[in-house]
Amino acid sequence: MNVLWKYVPFVATLLYDTANASSGTVLLDDATVVGTSSGGVTQYLGIPFAQPPVGKLRLQLPQPITSYTGTINATTYGYQCMQQDLVPPTIPDDLPEAIHNFLASMGIPSIPQSEDCLTVNVIVPTGTEPGADLPVAAWIYGGAYQVGSNSALPGEVVVNRSIALGQPIVYVAMNYRVSAFGFLGGREIEEAGVGNLGLQDQREALRWIQKYITAFGGDPKKVTLWGESAGSQSVAFHMVTNGGDNEGLFRAGFMESGAVKAATSITTLQPTFDFIASEVGCTPGSAGVLDCIRDVSTDALKAAMDKTPTIFSYGGLNTPWFPGVDGVFLTEDPTRLVLEGKVADIPFVLGDCEDEGTLFALPSLNVTTDGELFQFLKENFLSKAPDSAISRVLELYPADPAAGSPFGTGDAYNFTREYKRIAAFQGDFVFEGMRRFFLKERAHKQRAWTFLFEKNKVEGLGAVHSSDLGDVYGNGSLTDLLIRFVNTLDPNAPDADVFWPTYTPESPKMLALVDGETPLRLIEDTFRAEAMDYLNYLSMTYPQ
Template sequence: MYGFVLLILVLTAVQAARLDNRQAGPSVTISNDTIVGSSSLGIDSFKGISFAQPPVGNLRLRPPQPIVQNFGTIQATGSPKACPQFFTQANTGLLPQDVLSTVLYSPLVQEITNAGEDCLTLNVQRPSNTNPSSKLPVLFWIFGGGFEVGSTSTYDGGSIIRKSLSVDEPVIYVSTNYRVGGFGFLAGNELAEEHSTNLGLRDQRLALQWVAENIAAFGGDPDKVTIFGESAGSISVFDHTVINGGDNTYKGKPLFRGAIMSSGCQLPALDVRTPRAQEVFDTVVKEAGCSTTSDKLSCLRSVDYITFLNAANSVPGLFSYQSFVLSYFPRPDAGDAFYSESPDISIASGRFTKVPVIIGDQEDEGTLFALFSPNLTTNNDLASYLVYYFPENPNAEQNVRALLATYPDAPLLGQPAGSPFRTGVLNNLYPQFKRLAAVRGDFTFNLLARRAYLHAVSPSIKAWSYISSYLYGTPVAGTFHGSDLIFTFGLLGDADVNPITDAIQTYLVSFVNHLDPNVVGAKTKWPLWRENGSVPLLMDFLVAGKSQLIPDDFRQDSYEYLLGHQAEFRV
């Protein structure tokens, strides 16, 4: 008996000590919370701060709702829950893949991987000596993952903050979760009718509004926010420049003053009511067991989490044979002012936010995506494969074949055609691999996205552009999509030990502080994209942190064809 009482007393004391230790962490008071974080190596971290009501039950598949009640004191020190992930397609009828998806989307694995619907949180990291009067510029990070996977837990901003402190240009880092996959980007007529489309973008926008209202309490300056993203996050950054017709204000003030886009930009797209989007919706409804109900959305909102997760993930995923066009991504909704038109129309019409930008890509953006189509062995195979993705274009066959004609079918040794680029006949995993990788990369990233965007906006905004080739020579992959994350976040060592990280972070910190990448550090001067006149210039990030300026005129024939036919290539 006495031993039991002693044990209770000891456990109570230990718990009290833990509570005292948590309370001793940095704390910030905002309108409806006191938020207690943690400190380590000169950085304060506040993780898992809710910025919206949990999008569960009747709030599933609806725009995010602001938090209105007070929570008191919350401990922002744990690992935030990730939004539901779309790792692989479910219910395919193929035994190995269905076994895998059954395991991945089981309640146990969802618990182990810390995923679930109550996920709309953000993280704030700052130098430990920051106080409300510091007014530091803010870097707002939006993760990528094909609009199907990703969470804030993967992207710690500590390395960037340490770099900012080393050059005496401190920054605050904010990262946000948002709904992905069918939870965040399901489209179709039914959702359009109730203005519940592009929910992931709406989540991001509400997180930006939270920053506008609360970041000053953490020592940040709400007037000095730069939005930054990679891949789907980069496309999202671009989308925030055209949302609401280019109006990025909230309560009369801009939500951001600069934008950084890494591997992603404008993506010409068809409306949420397009037959392909409706087909995805109908598939999800069927797999959820809601096909015979009169109110399909009410049914989708009422089924349990695992049922809806498997239904939402029953369509082709990011790394699948049909990955050229994703099942889930932002589509314009003509009936809603939030995101009402294809991005190429917004840019051509001047309906975009006029802020300075940095925008760039990896040299071999398409290689990873081309790994999953090994049956494409002839030019006709590749043409048929691509034509499928433009069903509303009556001239798709003609357009695709004209585009493919700008990519040699059998490159000779030394020719700069096919990705990985500059490797001649090497690395051609299957007969059409390098051509598909080149087209995939140029369509989504290097040419139709980045360069077409710059062509339209550079006269009206300051724009710096880059390409990364630091992994040139990597077999099959080259400088592949996503490889920039290794260096941006210091995964191979901070800037003091990794020269590539040092170069990238120096320009990054300079831009966040001064809206110019050239103010901080003695790096190669990075001119504006149009500064050279008729031939724009790119910063090329090379191995060992070396940089050089190169003309942005590669694959000019392909670029000119894509530029002149953006409307025909809406997906």
């Protein structure tokens, strides 16, 4: 989910000077794919991996491309998928300037949007030949399942760093449908078997990698799924779908800010489906309502979804666009699938930022009393839990600002009596608690590592959700850890100053990434243990 999410606010989209770049070519079936070579890497952008999901293919499972012919111009990005408008929350003028700047910097790349958006970008070291068998990092962007683009982050930075380390990789970034185009719920969606279409798009992109990545010099047997926020959560969902059978599509997972999430049937999202139908002129409950929605204009459907809640609405991380149990991709509550052992048996890395919840607490600054906070939790996260359970949550997340997020800041940044409290709750409920649950359930059965990102702090927000992206896409410590893991299935370097051990419930060692001359240190993953255990219990017992 973003949990959720992220198109990066502080990493600019790279613009390519194709006039000064040489070309690279790859043969796919009977087609020649033309890319560009510059700065040590060759990029093939905007390659379709599925048929355009337009017309009668709107709100349908992605359909594979049977064969390529002719010439494919892969020198510029393809269209972004249709994005939901994410308007940053309005906050008081007297909050730290850094928060205002952070919110103002958010935005999506200036790439045209279209429903015809199911494309991949492939970036390789220049000179890589077919059959080079380089390991592959398959990137899934975040964005709370509402926004996101494979053009938002500079994959060439990661590839160039892999070359410098002597461990070259192939980078693949996929687009997938979001919001009403990719995650519409409701009874009609379930009956048609077309829930969680964005996850299905990702799965189709992975099948494309298996079929075609050899032509780019990649090894289809050495694919690591990698994502952040909603993309990270997506990696976990790919691990639990299909009874845990990964179909040979990937051999490892690298997850930043997101594991599984407790979920109920997508039919509980019927009010959102009916709202969308009404907004576009279709009759809710009618026999042909789904076909009617397929026939409306793109602009009409986008306008309707733009009226639905986002992560910047009052409810924060409570939106109608998270994946749910659809009977096809997710056959049960994902946490139940984990408990049943239906998880792909692969090594994985799973970590979070220290202050995952601060960004999502900004929309609820008008919550200023204990009574209002009780109601906020009941309406948005714990509607099925008894009042006594919510009261217990308030005890575990007290009003003491020193206990809240951003953590380690004492009484500072207590913008309202409840801000740091709500931030701590949302961060643990959606991110930290589920991370720890996933590790405790799986680490004794498969190799796993966990980390806590404590760098790039923003005044008032701390190590805010998405702050790790500037590191992994900016030649930081995470970049090297990722590259080594993609290559060797172990993030450690032979000569590392700090050895990062695998996680076990008995010895829950965690790698902390911090600012300063010693950027890596080991800590115990035991913080807020009682509170997180209780939140996990509530999440799984009373899923929304």
